[in-house]
Each structure stands twice: as structure tokens, then as C-alpha cells.
Amino acid sequence: MPGLITMDDLSNDEILSILDDAERLLPVAKGELYLPLLQGKILGNLFFEPSTRTRMSFETAMKRLGGDVVNLGDVKTSSVVKGETLFDTIQMVDGYTDIIAMRHPRQGAAQYAQDAARVPILNGGDGAGHHPTQTMLDLFTIRQSHGRLDGLKVVLAGDLRYGRTVHSLSHALTRFGCELIFASPELLKMPREIVEDLGAHGAKVTETEDLLGSIGTADVVYMTRIQKERFADEDEYAKVAGAYKLQAANLEGCKEGMIIMHPLPRVDEIHPSVDATRHAKYFQQAFNGVVARMALLCRLLHVEVPANIGGDA
């Protein structure tokens, strides 16, 4: 695989092996150990639209491994504003770096960049398309809590129409035989073609508007933000969004090991009262972005992660 554009670029075995690498890199991600596996390598961060966690965690991942980072900076002051094509931007950055992490508002931009580049592209989100590095950190978080990925019951809730994180994650979970429950308002349902694709791949999918009625038997509840601007008026938004909020009181009767995840930022879909419960994993999930991206950077740059890190061997 040259880069990581969609989760289809990885086999299940590759996913598990990258998650194993990530597991071993945890002490490096936490700063407890310095392991300059990527010394001398340069990551190009090309974020054509705003990003906090993805951009920063890529940068942290590269630096924890001894590598360096160059940034596109603010799009408004770059040559993009002068009308430079993505093709030309990629030609330039391709010459400056060893690997590129990219987010772009247009769907398909990451594949386009990969076709234009010699270095690997890591897709950090393309329009409403894919966000596979987020999926890898999500899978890492799920496996960290449940010890496995297969056969889990996962509720994905909120904005399933525009949320690219849930699109990539649904495909990946289907490949591990998970049961999926899509809980969303009618307006923000999972796109039909994705539900059909998942069905064609043997997914067990249920669609509902009832979030609270779905979480009792779930192993994972994956929340997403419902954006006000998707609705015609504020009253309609308030009515719909209210049904997709979790409070600590809603979690009574849930499975002991159920975890709540969120790609962040949250607004008010997860009440702060949930933060202190054993179910809350979203901040852990955000940290895992560093370790998952460290493992991906090593894999795409063909740098082997040692079997023993900080051990006696």
C-alpha cells in the first residue's frame, strides 16, 4: 500500500498488526521513552481546512519518533488562495517531504493527491468521504477496552449523514463482524449507498431514531456532534438534538464494560456528568490518536516497530 486513503487499503490482518505496533509504542507516545525510529524523516502536514486533534496528533506522533514536520500553514496565506491546483501543491510538497498527512474539503482529494504523489498520503479527512486514521485510533480504543474487535454491538449516534468518521468506522467494524445500530434523526441518517454497501458485505445493521432505547445492550456507544447549521431553523434543531444527548443518569442498566466514544469536539451531546463514569473513553480516544498515527507513520515509511520496546531484550 502506498498510502492510506480508505480503510480498504488495509486488510484485517494489517489492521491488527498496526494496532499491535501501536500498543507497543504506548510508552513512547506518553513520553516515558524516547525512540527515534523516524529520525531524519519529514512529515508534510497539509490541512486545507481546520483541524485541531488530527493535525496536532500527527505532529506529536512524528516528533515523539524523532522525525520533523513542515506545515502548509494557513490556507488563506498560502499559494492555494492564488488558485494553485491540488496537483501542483502536491508536486511541491512531495519534493520537500517523506510522507504527507492531508485534510481537504473536497471528497476524493486524498486519492487524487496519492495519484499525483510519489510519497505516501495519509488521508486525514476528505469532505464527507473517509477518515481512516481516525478509524484506526477508534479501533485501537475499542480493542484496548474490550480486548477484541470482533462480534461487538456498536451504536453509532448523531450525525451519520455528514460524519465521515462514522462512515469509515462502520465499514471497518463490519469487516470484524460487529453488529451496528445507527441511531440518528431522519434528516441525518446514514447515506443509503453506505447502508447498502455494508449490507452487501454481510453487515447486521439496524436503523433507529431512538438512541436511549438502543444503548442497554451495546458494547460501544459512538456519539457524534449534530450541527445546528444542518437544520432549517433553530427550533427544529433544538427538538432533534435533545434526543441525542447522553447524561450519566441515562447509563443505569448499561453493560458494565460499555464504552462511550466521541471523535470530539463535543458541544452538549455528552453531558460533563458522563466524564466521571467508567464508560467515558473519549479523552483516552483523543490521546490514542497519537499512538495510532505513530504506528501508521512507521508502517507507511517501512520502518519496523521493534518487538520489545523498553523491555529487557
Next chain:
Amino acid sequence: MSQEHNMRRVTAIQNGTVIDHIPAGQAMRVLEMLGLDKGTSVPVSLVMNVPSMKMGTKDIIKVEDRELNQAELNRLALVAPDAHVAIIRAYSVAEKLTIELGDEIVNVVRCTFSNCITINPREPLAHRLRVLSRVPLDLRCHYCGRPQDPDELVANVI
């Protein structure tokens, strides 16, 4: 009504290309996709909605003094995948060609999704659609992955 009668609705051509078994009503689109709807000086004849044993009704196009090549014909895969094509020389069929859809359609049509990266006409890479299934026709943009509606695609011919 016989096949022979259909072919004689317009005069036999001495040299050129005959495209037969075009789905009824698609002849104008075929001319458009071949760039024969404007800016051409060769004589073009078309008959529409004539009876067909195989298809019920069909359209036929005859292009004089021009032999269409395989690459041009493959552009028709979206609207007339089962069309029969004959190259005519001295009033006889010199060659028979079939339209091939292939695994990918390159630089024939643009993706129909309004937020695809290929929407910027200045981006230089080829427009590419992957053929996932022939029957029913399932085409996806190589870049954005969106499924394509064949009816909308015809408006996006390059």
C-alpha cells in the same frame, strides 16, 4: 418489418461507419458523445424508433467517410453498450466492432458529485470511473467513490 428494410430507410453508404442496435431514443446522445452533433462536415444519417426483432425498437446511425476507432466507440458504453458497429468500405462491411466497457472509463465523463475534487476544471489528472458491475450498471468515481447515475452522467460527457 425486416432488418433489410430498416437499413434502407436511409441510403446505403459507400464508406464510413454504421452503428446499429442503439436503444430507441438514444441516437442524439450517441452523436453528442461522439462529438458528431456539431462541428463536423461529414454526412450523418440517423433513424429513430424503428422496429427491431431483438430490442422492440431501436435507433441506427450512419456516418459517411469516417471510420470510428475503438477508443471512440468505447465512449458509447454508457448509453449503447450493446450497439453493433460496422466499418463500411466500398458498400461492404469491412470490419465489425463491439463496444467494450472495460474495468475503468477514463476521460469520457466527469464525476457527477458536486463536491468531488475533479470539479475543478484546472486539476489535470484524468477523470476515472471504476466499473463495479455491468448488469446492473454500477459505476463509482475513482477519487471520491460516489456511485454515478448513468442518466446524469450523459450530461457530463467531456
